[in-house]
């Protein structure tokens with residue numbers, strides 16, 4: 230078995246510049262790794278505000294697809310009932326100081342302005358994202374795009390994070406298939422680190438890190454416009470990235486054709502992870518670029534999707550250092566995922 | 573109740589420069605927050621290799637306190653049976669290249685050399701760290717110090733992370749009270765970010781960020797040599813820091829007197845968190861400075877302890893952005909923890 234021959238390695242890549250310890254001794258054989266907590270739907274969909282028929286239990290709708298649908302909607306984008314940031318706070322900002330900085334302590338605080346929305350991916354409680362057709366997933370992907378375009382119009386928004394929590398141990402409090410969109414008035418650390426790392430690589434090599442990503446032994450699948458890979462410095466076991474093969478800085482540049490193609494490879498990826506790892510909880514993140522980048526930044530900014538199955542609990546080492554211990558070499562994960570046979 | 577008057581806020585401090593969203597709307601009242609999963613010991617201590625009498629089931633011992641004790645040891649420091657990094661890999665490094673960098677992809681890999689040890693904090697399966705006396709905790713703290721001093725002698729070690737996982741949802745796979753020490757050949761991201769942030773603050777103000785930390789409404793307790801606070805930009809609800817009041821760059825500068833004083837405030841902190849939050853799982857991290865810092869870095873490097881009770885699961889937003897959503901304002905957490913009455 231591959232792992233028996235492997236020594237631990239410390240790696241980082243030219244995308245996130247994040248250290249990871251690959252440590253096969255910490256785990257069973259990669260092919261035996263399964264999720265302990267499955268992401269089973271709960272048994273009481275009549276209580277679920279995201280189900281068709283319960284729309285009145287939700288916070289206000291922003292739009293639905295198809296736009297003129299009634300009870301036969303496919304996707305709804307709604308306000309989050311418990312938003313992390315407040316869309317009201319902006320109003321006050323003419324009178325009040327938005328940013329407070331304390332010179333002697335160096336502390337900074339901003340009023341928590343921002344948008345926090347929920348995307349309901351299906352009217353049906355038991356249909357998960359991977360159960361939709363490629364075209365059905367494309368409807369969800371295009372709902373993200375449309376909402377991002379709306380949020381781009383708000384000047385003080387700097388960054389938009391689209392993410393999905395699937396299963397309780399991936400943080401999901403609702404089991405009905407959904408994702409979230411958070412629009413922030415600041416550029417978060419991981420995005421600015423990525424920008425800096427990709428800029429440095431571009432300065433040194435003239436290349437975009439993601440156009441030239443290492444696929445040697447790491448490729449899982451490819452479609453017309455996308456590839457899926459196990460990244461060289463995977464922070465988690467079976468972490469998977471879906472990357473556009475064409476250079477594109479912002480997710481919301483996605484068009485309808487490419488959305489269907491992306492829907493296909495995303496469905497394939499989720500189905501493979503689910504079959505191989507026993508329906509694990511997972512997080513999906515769209516890593517795009519800050520909204521207001523200048524044209525000189527375009528050559529080295531490139532969006533991608535990160536999918537992380539939740540197979541273990543992190544501990545104090547990861548919290549203390551920011552360095553993750555991953556028991557599965559991405560070369561092994563890629564081989565296993567490449568070879569998964571779907572029924 | 574305090575939270576009803578609070579709007580969400582985005583904060584960062586001059587220690588870690590890490591963004592956090594404080595968002596009271598996401599949660600119950602801070603005083604009602606309790607841990608759902610308690611950190612109960614398992615029921616089968618006869619099977620536990622960390623118990624007195626089962627020493628032969630453990631990986632090799634490095635030392636014990638008292639040093640000449642037999643079955644009456646108080647603390648044992650042993651090798652980790654499943655080390656994340658390998659202490660053997662160094663031997664080869666004369667013949668082999670330790671670091672491999674791929675110029676065209678920008679990827680870097682290091683062979684996974686390092687030390688990974690376990691500190692068994694008590695011979696007794698049901699005695700947890702907070703159950704020890706201040707002097708008993710000091711024995712554990714001085715075992716960390718001694719092991720760090722030994723590891724400092726290994727030239728290629730750059731950083732040492734001491735951490736503790738308590739309870740399964742804080743990552744602990746063993747319930748017998750223990751902590752871990754990982755010695756790394758690289759400086760991890762969080763430590764180098766902290767160094768840069770504290771340097772910048774020192775350049776701007778001439779002050780050490782931690783000597784001058786904001787305690788206004790944030791102080792929990794103080795002892796002769798230490799304070800405990802809820803940090804201004806707390807990433808987690810009820811996150812607590814214990815900071816030396818004297819300026820000191822490295823944890824292993826701790827002497828015996830200060831260790832007993834630290835044992836006292838650490839015991840108090842853990843007892844208060846346990847009582848207030850219903851014995852939550854927690855992680856404890858010692859944030860020290862890289863081993864080989866130069867004397868010009870001494871004025872702005874200052875070690876401290878971070879304790880994070882695990883009260884919720886993080887989701888895709890935190891994984892995607894590195895920005896945490898914390899439902900409890902540290903001012904509220906500090907007030908609650910200040911007022912906890914121990915029996």
Ligand SMILES: Nc1ncnc2c1ncn2[C@@H]1O[C@H](COP(=O)(O)OP(=O)(O)O[C@H]2O[C@H](CO)[C@@H](O)[C@H](O)[C@H]2O)[C@@H](O)[C@H]1O
Nearest residue numbers: 278286287288309310311394400401402403885887888889
């Ligand atoms: N009737 C209704 N109308 C509109 N919206 C409704 C609603 N009922 C519930 N909601 C919202 O629906 C969302 C469902 O989201 P998830 O299940 O993905 O996780 P949640 O955001 O709770 O927290 C997880 O994700 C966040 C962000 O990553 C982490 O901070 C957190 O720890 C983790 O548990 C919640 O944000 C909730 O506020």
Ligand SMILES: Nc1ncnc2c1ncn2[C@@H]1O[C@H](COP(=O)(O)OP(=O)(O)O[C@H]2O[C@H](CO)[C@@H](O)[C@H](O)[C@H]2O)[C@@H](O)[C@H]1O
Nearest residue numbers: 542544545546621629630631652653654737743744745746
């Ligand atoms: N007989 C024996 N002799 C010597 N050592 C023995 C032993 N039996 C077990 N051990 C070691 O004891 C340690 C106990 O550590 P913890 O319970 O704190 O968490 P663990 O390291 O498993 O993982 C948690 O912490 C790490 C680091 O934060 C995370 O990567 C991980 O996801 C999380 O679950 C383990 O590292 C184990 O290898």
